[in-house]
Amino acid sequence: MENPQHILEGKGVSIGYHKGTETVTVGNSLSFKLPKGKLTCLLGPNGVGKSTLVKTIMRHLPCLSGKMLFAGIPLHEQHSRQLAQKISVVLTDKITAGNLTVTQLVALGRTPFTNWLGKLSTEDKRIISNAMQATKIYYLKDQLISEISDGQLQKVMIARALAQDGQLIILDEPTAHLDLINRYEIMHLLRDITRKQGKSILVVTHDLEIAIETADNLWIMQCGEPLTAGTPEDLIISGKINLLTTGSGLTFDPNMGKIRSAASQDHTNIHGPDHLVQWLKLALQKSGTLLPEGLSIEASDGPPTFSVKSQGSEEKFHDIHSVVSWLNQHGTSKRK
Numbered sequence: 001m002e003n004p005q006h007i008l009e010g011k012g013v014s015i016g017y018h019k020g021t022e023t024v025t026v027g028n029s030l031s032f033k034l035p036k037g038k039l040t041c042l043l044g045p046n047g048v049g050k051s052t053l054v055k056t057i058m059r060h061l062p063c064l065s066g067k068m069l070f071a072g073i074p075l076h077e078q079h080s081r082q083l084a085q086k087i088s089v090v091l092t093d094k095i096t097a098g099n100l101t102v103t104q105l106v107a108l109g110r111t112p113f114t115n116w117l118g119k120l121s122t123e124d125k126r127i128i129s130n131a132m133q134a135t136k137i138y139y140l141k142d143q144l145i146s147e148i149s150d151g152q153l154q155k156v157m158i159a160r161a162l163a164q165d166g167q168l169i170i171l172d173e174p175t176a177h178l179d180l181i182n183r184y185e186i187m188h189l190l191r192d193i194t195r196k197q198g199k200s201i202l203v204v205t206h207d208l209e210i211a212i213e214t215a216d217n218l219w220i221m222q223c224g225e226p227l228t229a230g231t232p233e234d235l236i237i238s239g240k241i242n243l244l245t246t247g248s249g250l251t252f253d254p255n256m257g258k259i260r261s262a263a264s265q266d267h268t269n270i271h272g273p274d275h276l277v278q279w280l281k282l283a284l285q286k287s288g289t290l291l292p293e294g295l296s297i298e299a300s301d302g303p304p305t306f307s308v309k310s311q312g313s314e315e316k317f318h319d320i321h322s323v324v325s326w327l328n329q330h331g332t333s334k335r336k
């Protein structure tokens with residue numbers, strides 16, 4: 001029976017691959033629920049099995065044990081053509097379609113629906129055009145794939161997935177190799193698609209900060225551990241986000257929303273507006289400067305001012321670089 005809330009469900013799923021006569025297990029007993037109409041990001045260290053999980057969902061790899069349900073129906077019971085109509089996937093593989101136009105590549109998304117002649121109906125053409133409009137690449141429609149940038153190509157691949165018009169879109173590292181602005185733009189575009197078109201989207205990514213900003217849910221995969229899921233906000237306030245930094249000497253700073261060195265000093269003797277205090281702490285951490293007891297820093301706004309107070313004396317600075325230089329010249333210790 002169809003579960004109204006979850007498009008995809010995994011129950012005790014083991015993933016892996018066959019190597020000759022051997023079966024290599026990459027992940028064991030993974031359970032997950034992918035909510036409908038939401039953007040979910042799958043994060044985890046290199047080699048933990050994120051792509052293997054995606055390929056297992058796509059049935060490119062066998063599900064070694066456990067059960068996966070798509071819209072409440074066991075995945076293995078679904079006909080591959082039906083599945084291709086319902087789930088679209090954008091993988092990391094380099095595409096070799098340079099001699100196709102953007103429209104022709106997007107039109108390939110309709111392949112599971114066309115007859116053996118591959119003829120597009122008026123409805124197919126309308127869906128293709130809509131997919132190009134939604135991804136803001138319509139202006140590129142007659143351009144050759146070999147003539148567009150990597151960021152534009154990612155949008156074309158998303159348009160192709162949209163043209164497939166399935167319920168679930170899975171993307172494996174769609175923003176790898178893109179510049180910061182394009183990474184934000186693509187993730188916001190995916191979020192938009194969940195909101196405006198009701199699609200469910202699963203994105204494999206290493207972009208923690210952008211995932212926190214755009215995703216409704218995060219899935220964290222850790223070697224030998226169950227899959228941890230939750231909203232980014234709850235994973236942060238519960239500290240579970242630090243599953244991503246286990247054993248690395250790094251920690252997620254909930255105030256800055258960034259990963260930082262776990263060894264950095266807390267600097268409780270710095271006070272003032274959050275944005276000034278946070279950036280000063282980061283600069284101190286990077287330079288390895290430790291503040292001695294009895295020294296305090298008061299930051300204030302407009303223009304930024306940092307008052308360094310120690311044993312009755314006070315020095316004022318208007319930029320962070322000067323504060324750090326002064327501290328390093330005036331006897332504060334450096335972390336080794």
Ligand SMILES: Nc1ncnc2c1ncn2[C@@H]1O[C@H](COP(=O)(O)OP(=O)(O)OP(=O)(O)O)[C@@H](O)[C@H]1O
Nearest residue numbers: 017018019026044045046047048049050051052053
């Ligand atoms: N067909 C295969 N043959 C040999 N090894 C494989 C195969 N498929 C996956 N692996 C191995 O399984 C492990 C998980 O790989 P996978 O690509 O799923 O990791 P990932 O989490 O997606 O990593 P990354 O973040 O680096 O992309 C790796 O150790 C990889 O080398």
